[in-house]
Amino acid sequence: xxxxxxxxxxxxxxxxxxxxxxxxxxxxxxxxGREAMRDELIAAIGGAVCxxxxxxxxxxxxxxxAAFGADVAAGIKAHAEEIKAQxxxxxDCPACTKAIEILxxxxxxxxxxx
Numbered sequence: 001x002x003x004x005x006x007x008x009x010x011x012x013x014x015x016x017x018x019x020x021x022x023x024x025x026x027x028x029x030x031x032x033g034r035e036a037m038r039d040e041l042i043a044a045i046g047g048a049v050c051x052x053x054x055x056x057x058x059x060x061x062x063x064x065x066a067a068f069g070a071d072v073a074a075g076i077k078a079h080a081e082e083i084k085a086q087x088x089x090x091x092d093c094p095a096c097t098k099a100i101e102i103l104x105x106x107x108x109x110x111x112x113x114x
Contacts, residue, residue: 003105006098015095016048042108045099049110050091055080089113 007023015023022044026037050058058064059077068076083092089112090096100110 001101001105003102006102006105010095010098010102013094013098015099016044019044019048019099038106042103042106045103046110049096049099050093051112052080052084052088052091055091056084 004027007027011020011023011027022037022041026034026041029037056077059068059073059080065073067073080091090100090110100113103110
């Protein structure tokens with residue numbers, strides 16, 4: 001799948017506000033504008049994707065527990081701990097997964113990827 005199609009899929013779900021704004025600007029740009037925005041898009045993706053450690057920390061905090069409910073927060077935290085034990089470095093939610101996939105179409109990787 002190409003970058004444009006992946007970005008449209010990303011925007012169809014929930015994603016970080018900065019990434020959403022940057023992705024929308026990228027989609028609206030012509031080819032030259034998209035190339036000029038490449039670094040900005042890559043930076044927005046890097047800032048939006050959570051590490052598994054960040055997920056574990058966040059879903060152990062009271063604000064996330066209150067926002068998502070104790071059972072949901074505990075489930076997300078447990079899942080993150082489980083995938084961390086398997087060696088996964090980044091959150092595997094749909095938004096983070098799609099963002100990393102977009103990064104790959106641009107020929108880039110997240111810092112912790114081997």
